[in-house]
Amino acid sequence: MEELSPSQLATYLSKFLLAVREKNGEEYEPTTLRGFRSSVERYLKKHRYCESVVTGQSFARTRETLRSKQKQLKRDGKGNKPFEAASLTKEEIEMLYSSGAFGCNSPQALINTLWYNNCFHFGLRGGKEQRDLKWGDVLLKKDTEAGPERNPVFLYKLYKAKRPESYMDNNAPFYLAVNHANASKADLPGLKWFKPQPMGVNKLNSLMKDCAQMAGIGKDKRITIHSARKTLVQKLQDNNIPPPKSYK
């Protein structure tokens, strides 16, 4: 497309924005169309194209087409964020603990709870930021007496005791794969619950969904990996904590 003149490209883009549909024939969400345009813009920038699709004069009609299309889609009921992640209620968090999805009685429950704590207390995103987390990124500054399963310090110390020695240096991944061979005899003292191997990206990304399934929640709402972070934001809002200045 970088070989087309701006006026030719503008015409093609306008036609594309009007005609494009999902594979099943459905209309796309308004933000998706905007994303398509941004993708084209990025591509053209990379190829040093002479004009910007977003601000260039030759693309004024394309912009108008996109605006009209977005308005039409909104009128048709699109743009209501059908895939928006839902936050967790107090009752649902209780169910996660009572079902055994969260807690400290199994390697999987332990790592699920650590993941949730890191989302909820440190505001980490559920996937990449958690996966990039290293063992040395989390330091125990203030100790506390070993206590209940909901005490983050207790869980951290238990996790430390159950990790293999070879994965204790600062650059080791924080989340390790569960050793399922040992999971059935998890209460044996000194047994390592985790393998010297990072938890996989697919496993980490489906962690919250698996927990919700185990606890029997999320049938009427969308519980995803983002739900834990959303719960944190919801709680901050409910307690009238203002957003940081940089959010303005």
Next chain:
DNA sequence: TTGGTCGGGGAGTGTGTAGA
């Protein structure tokens, strides 16, 4: 069970601007 990749699409953040 894992890593890697891809396409679709929602979420997050910085910036510009109209209006109070």
Next chain:
DNA sequence: TCTACACACTCCCCGACCAA
């Protein structure tokens, strides 16, 4: 000057698929 909102742009979640 402040605030709310829209826009521009980027990030990355998510599911599917495949091979190891």
